[in-house]
Amino acid sequence: MTEGAFPRTAAVVGLGLIGGSLALSLRAAGARVVGIDTSAAALEMARRRGAVDEGTASLDGVAAADLVVVATPLDQVAQVTIAAARRMRPGSLLTDVGSVKAPIVAAVNSALPPGIRFVGGHPMAGSEGAGIAAADATLLAGRVFILTPTSRTTPEAVGALRDVVTRIGMRPIILDPVQHDELVAQVSHLPYLVSVALLRAVADDARVIAGPTMAEMTRVARSPAALWAEICRQNREAIVRSLARFEGELARLREGIETGKIGDLLLEGEATRSTVPARET
């Protein structure tokens, strides 16, 4: 497929939360979608939910597609992407949705067969759900999809993937893979770890009185631990840097509380103080 064209046939490898949601979006935008997953139950549910036109357990299913999206668990993305590339038609477009980009992009680029156009990708979306059962095209609508080309990626391949992203209602942003990992550590991996620490720090007897803020700040802590453990492994250095920065900010706030100067450190809301009658008692 070329820039400006929408894939006639797309293959999605790994029908989980993100893969399933992308399959629904691609199909809604007019592509014929081949779903690939070794789980018969996932394939069956993907068919039932209208996410795929056909399903197969074999990676050979990518041969029919002019766009292949690899959405397996993170620890398998690089090797499955390379395996898919070897089965694809020359000229086809290949992307993945791994949450950490530098290691995947380096591994795939070093093993890419000639004629396959690979651009790393990362849709900034998700939910505390998991699996095809939780997949939903509205999870993606309006969200950022980061493309991570390198000096080895042609501008034409970037343009082709950017067009697909736009057609399914997402907002394409282009970043270098290393820069991606640094920024995502800050806006995604750090908030997750903070959410886990918060849940761990609060005593059980305090939770019964918790209001909506606690619920919303600990929602992401419940998302799949196996995925996050792998993210922490693959993006360790950037995550440790973002944690150090956060710990520094928290220490400043604590110091402000201890010295009575916390007011200077808080962020201004649009407060309208209600005013009250005379203070004399």
Add this chain to the structure above:
Amino acid sequence: MTEGAFPRTAAVVGLGLIGGSLALSLRAAGARVVGIDTSAAALEMARRRGAVDEGTASLDGVAAADLVVVATPLDQVAQVTIAAARRMRPGSLLTDVGSVKAPIVAAVNSALPPGIRFVGGHPMAGSEGAGIAAADATLLAGRVFILTPTSRTTPEAVGALRDVVTRIGMRPIILDPVQHDELVAQVSHLPYLVSVALLRAVADDARVIAGPTMAEMTRVARSPAALWAEICRQNREAIVRSLARFEGELARLREGIETGKIGDLLLEGEATRSTVPARET
């Protein structure tokens, strides 16, 4: 008013977000509501929104009420509650909605005129909005309302306030004022400070790619800084303890990342890993 009875006339002092929402709820449940605020604009909007039957700038308006709720900014709650008590009819019920309870309850109890039944209160609700314009009875529906009686409070007064709370659709929970401050530091004050630190720790260029998690985890950081500065002042010790506990949990997570053992520390979600085709490439 007695246990089991709903107030015929309730006065709400301070028509901000919480005061306005309580006025709406009390009125919807059948009380005549007198709104008291020195801001003519707040009184006018409260009338227009149907939150009050009548409004006045004078605290003398509490004389007509059998239930008085003080919902001023936190730094004024204790003195306004005492001033209201001196103007109330003997036998009437008095509560406040200050977010920190031990200092307020001690100050009010030490100055309470005979015949006035005071029970400290704290509705665990709110939004990033502020003022009567953002008031909404649905903010309170189904939320916890903490009552903080002491040895000086009669069981009958606690029962009367508990009944009112139930009638407006909130869930009454009874806590000692000091225990309240300790638990609220964990589930409310700590999450706020964590939210502020997160927003401060994330670089501007990272925010453009932020997904929904970052948005939801930093929402509360935008709520009125003046209120939070006062909460930090009044509940300093409990907040510092909860911060220390959180910092300890975060340090454990960082160590887990550095040593590759993070998987043991994360919380199990309901992950359904999608499975994928053969790994050989």
